[in-house]
Amino acid sequence: MNNKLQHKKKIKIIENILDSLYPNPISSLYYTNEYTLLIAILLSTRSREKKVNEITKYLFQIIKTPKDTISLSIQEIKNFIKDLGLHNKKSKNIYELSLRLMNKYNNMIPHNILELKSLPGIGHKAASVFLSHVSNYPTVFPVDTHIHRMMFHWKLSNGKNIQETEKDAKRIFKKKNWKKLHLQMIFYAKEYYPLKKGNSKKDVIFQELLKNNLLNDGSLEVK
Numbered sequence: 001m002n003n004k005l006q007h008k009k010k011i012k013i014i015e016n017i018l019d020s021l022y023p024n025p026i027s028s029l030y031y032t033n034e035y036t037l038l039i040a041i042l043l044s045t046r047s048r049e050k051k052v053n054e055i056t057k058y059l060f061q062i063i064k065t066p067k068d069t070i071s072l073s074i075q076e077i078k079n080f081i082k083d084l085g086l087h088n089k090k091s092k093n094i095y096e097l098s099l100r101l102m103n104k105y106n107n108m109i110p111h112n113i114l115e116l117k118s119l120p121g122i123g124h125k126a127a128s129v130f131l132s133h134v135s136n137y138p139t140v141f142p143v144d145t146h147i148h149r150m151m152f153h154w155k156l157s158n159g160k161n162i163q164e165t166e167k168d169a170k171r172i173f174k175k176k177n178w179k180k181l182h183l184q185m186i187f188y189a190k191e192y193y194p195l196k197k198g199n200s201k202k203d204v205i206f207q208e209l210l211k212n213n214l215l216n217d218g219s220l221e222v223k
Contacts (some may be wrong), residue, residue: 006214006216009212009214010154010156010209010212010214011172011173013205013208013209013212013214014154014156014205014209015173015177015181017204017205017208018181018184018185018188018205019184021184021187021188022183022184022187022188025180025183025184025187026183027133027183028049028053029041029044029049029052029053030052030053030056030057030060031056031060032060032064033064034109034130034134035064035065035066035101035107035109036056036060036063036064037130037133037134038097038109038119038122038126038130039056039059039060039063039069039094039097040052040053040056041122041126041129041130042090042093042094042097042121042122042126043055043056043081043084043090043094045085045086045090045121045126046085046086047084047085047086051083051084052084055080055081055083055084058080059080059081062080065107066097066098066099066101066102066107067098067102067107069094069095069098070095070098070099070102072095073095074091074092074095075091077091077094077095078091089121090121092120093120093121094121096120096121097119097120097121097122100119100120101119109130111131111134111135113127113128113131113139113140116130116131125142125143125144125162127140128140128141128142128143128166129142132178132179132182135179136179138178138179139175140178141166141169141170141173141178141181141182142166142182143162143165143166143169144162144186145162145195146185146186146189146190146195147165147169147182147185147186147189148162148165149189149193149195150185150188150189150193150205151165151168151169151185152165153193153200153203153206154205154206154209154215155209155215155216156168156169156172157169169181188205192204192205193206
């Protein structure tokens with residue numbers, strides 16, 4: 001089997017297993033509108049989603065719009081999120097982001113990745129995750145540490161850095177599947193190959209690829 005056919009078989013196996021395990025993946029991040037989605041994504045940086053959801057289920061009863069947020073002080077915001085990592089920086093970013101949305105964007109969230117990345121506290125990953133949530137056919141494939149690990153483990157990327165892994169993911173998978181795959185791969189990594197406890201014997205995709213002799217590095221070269 002040549003590299004191209006081998007690569008296609010490999011992708012089909014991965015997508016079929018992910019579809020069987022997570023046929024209709026839905027984000028578990030709690031939010032009520034686009035503004036609170038952006039705030040939730042900002043808060044989830046270096047924080048566990050479960051803890052973020054515990055805080056935002058109360059916080060988003062108080063702040064639903066940028067105007068709600070700037071009626072608070074940075075210290076008051078900090079008091080709400082004090083149990084999260086980087087809470088000092090996050091509280092300042094939330095306030096300044098909200099002020100920017102009011103003054104520059106008429107309280108609307110821009111759907112342009114460059115404009116999103118210009119907002120305080122919103123980097124490339126956060127902007128990509130937001131766009132993935134709000135677009136039916138996004139032009140982004142957000143890559144976090146979980147997707148980065150699985151792409152390397154399944155020999156789909158060389159694992160040098162998240163930026164390169166994102167490029168590989170966009171090249172390998174069909175655009176129409178990016179939104180679904182982003183969630184599927186995160187759910188799969190947490191369940192079948194968790195950080196620090198990863199066991200290849202429990203990684204059913206890895207085992208299927210191994211059985212079919214599809215873990216050679218040659219597939220990385222296929223365009």
